[in-house]
Amino acid sequence: MLAAAAAGLLLLGISLAFYWVPNAPVEGFRQRIFYIHVPVALTAYACFFWAAWKALRLLWTRDQRYDLESYTAVHMGVIFGVLTLVTGSIWARTSWGVWWTWSERQLVLFLVLFLFYSAYFMLRYSVDPGPRRASMSAVYALFGVVLIPVSFLAIRLAEGLIHPVVFTHDVGDKLSTSQLVTFGVCFAGTLALAGALYVNELTGKRLDERLSELREALS
C-alpha cells in the first residue's frame, strides 16, 4: 500500500517537477533540484524525530520492541541524510560551481548529523545486545533531535564568523502555487517512500531476530 503510494506520488511529483513547473525566475532550470533535495531533507528530519519518539517510548515504558523501531528509523534517517548530502552537493555544483560549500546551512547541518548518527551505529555495534544497549541507544537518539536545533543555531552563528559570504537561493522567497503543489506532492512521495522502507526494514530486522532465537532454541 505504502510502497504503491510512494511510487505513484513520486512519479507524479517528478513529472510535475520536470514538465509542469515553470523555470524559476533567477535560478532557472537548476532550481528544480529543490523538489527532490528539500523533501528528502525534511523526510530525514522526520525519520530522526520518529526515532527519538520511539526512543522516548522505550525509556518511558521499557518495552524492548521500541528499540528495533527506533534503530530502524535512525537507519532510514541516515539513508535519507546521505541523499540530502548528495543532492545538496549537486545543487552547490550547479549554483556555484563547487561540490561543497560551508555556507549552505542545511548541508553543513546534515554533515554534522551524518557524523552524529554514524557514531550511533558504532555505539550499537560495540555494545552487547540487551536492555542496556536499548536504553543507551535511546538516550543517544534523543540527544540527536536536541542537537538538530542547537547545531542549526550554531551554524547560523558561525556563518557570519568564519565564512562571511552568504549565497542565497530564491527558494526562500514566496513559492508560487504550482511550485507549492509540486513540492507538496514530492514531499508526500518521499515520506511515503521512507514509510514503506521503514516497514520493510523493520520486518526484516525482526525476522532476523526471531530466526536467531529459533536457532538458539533448536541447538
Added chain:
Amino acid sequence: MTSAERYVTAAYLVVLAVVLAYVVIYAFKLSRLEREVGELAELARRKKEEVA
C-alpha cells in the same frame, strides 16, 4: 541537454539509484533469510526423527 538539465537529472537519478541499491541489498538479505529458514527447517526435521 544543458549542463543545468544534466545536473538536475543527475540529482533525481541519484535518489533512484540509492533506492535501487537498497532493493538489491534487501534481495540479498531475503535470500539469506530463506536459506537460514531452510537450514532451521532441516534441523527441526532431524530433531523430530531423533526423538521418534
Added chain:
Amino acid sequence: MTYLADVGTLARKDLLLELRSRDTVPAMLLFVVSTLVVFNFALPAGASAEAAYGLLWAALVFTAILGLTRAFVAEREQRVLDGLVLAPADRSAIWLGKAIAVVAFLALAEVVALPAFALFFEPVSWELVAAVALASVGFAAVGTLLAAMAAASRARELLLPLLFLPLVIPIVVGGVGASIADDPGRYLGFLALYDLIFAILSWASFEYVVTE
C-alpha cells in the same frame, strides 16, 4: 539536601582518587601544552590571529576528550559502578558528582593552557576566559554521560571521541565566536544556552545509561 550531600560525597571521592593516583590531570596538562606547541608548527608563518584562537579551541576539545576517557576507568576496573548504582542515592547524583570532578580537572588544565596560549600566541581576553569556563561545563555535562556509555562498550576509549565530537561542535562555534567576534555576548549567551539544555538532558537521562 541529602541529594547535595551525595553529590558532595561522590565528587570528593573522585578528587581523592585523582590525588592518590595522579594519572589524569598531569597527563591533561602535558597534553594541552604539547598540543599548543605542535599547533605553533602547524600554523603557517603569517597566519591570522583568528587561526590561533581556532587552534586553542581544538586543543581544549582534545584535552577534554583525554580527561573524559579516564573518567570511568576506576569504576569500570572492579565494576564499582554497580555498587554505586545499587546505593540508595539518586543515580543522577553519580553523574553530577563525576561532572563536577571533570570540570575541576578541566579547570586545572585551562589554568595552564590559557597563560601558555597568551605567552605563545595571542592575548587572552575576559570574554575568552568566560567562554572557556562555560565550555568546560558543557564538555563535562555531555562528556560524562557519553563516557559512561563508552565505558559499557567493547570499543571503550575508541568510541568516546566518535560520540563526543559531533555533539560539541556547537561549543566550538560558540567558543571561537566569543574569542574573535566583535559582539562576544551573543556567543557567550549561546554557550550558556547549550550548557543549560544539555546539562538538563544529561542529568535526566544518566539513570537510563547505568541501569536496565
Added chain:
Amino acid sequence: MISARGLGRSFGVKRVIRDLDLELAERELLLVTGPNGSGKSTLLALCAGLLAPTQGELEVAAERSRIGYLAHEPLVYRELTALENLDLYGRLYRVPERRERIGMLLERYGLWEARRERVATFSRGMQQRLALCRTLLHEPDLLLLDEPYAGLDEGGTALLDAELGGLVGTRTLVLATHDPERMAPLATVRLALA
C-alpha cells in the same frame, strides 16, 4: 520477599535463565546451586536490580537501600583504602553512627590493622572480607550473596559461618554457591539451576 513468574534473561540470543518460578517469603534462606554458567550470578543480579528480566516477571519486596549485594568483584575502589571505601558507602547508604559501625565491622573481619592501606595491596581473601563488610554495612533486610566463601581462608570461613548463623531466621538470604554442602542444613528453599 521475592516472587518470580516465568522469569527469563537472555544475553543476545543466549538465554541464561528460562521459565523460572520462585516464591521466597521473608526470613527464609534460598540456596541457589548449579555449575558455572548456569545463571546463579545472573539471578542474583536480577534480584538486586542490576539486570532487568527479558521474559516474565520478578518482584522484590525490598527497597534499594535495604538490599545487600555481594558480587564476584568486591565493588570497591582499588586506589582507596578500606576505611575510605566503607566511609563512601556508609555515607551513600546513610548509615547511622557510621564510624562506630565501620570500626566494628573492620575489627570483626580482621581488617582493622590494614584499614589505612589501599585495597590494591590486599590479598583476594582480604578483599572478600572487605566486600562482606561493605555488604553488611547498612544491615540490609535482604542479602544476596554470590559465592560468599570464595577466596576466604579458614579464619574467614569461620567468621562468615558465625555471621550467617546469626542472620538466618532474622533476615532474608539468597546464597549462590557451586558447593552446596556448607549451607545445606540451613536452607529453607533450594533452587538447582542447570
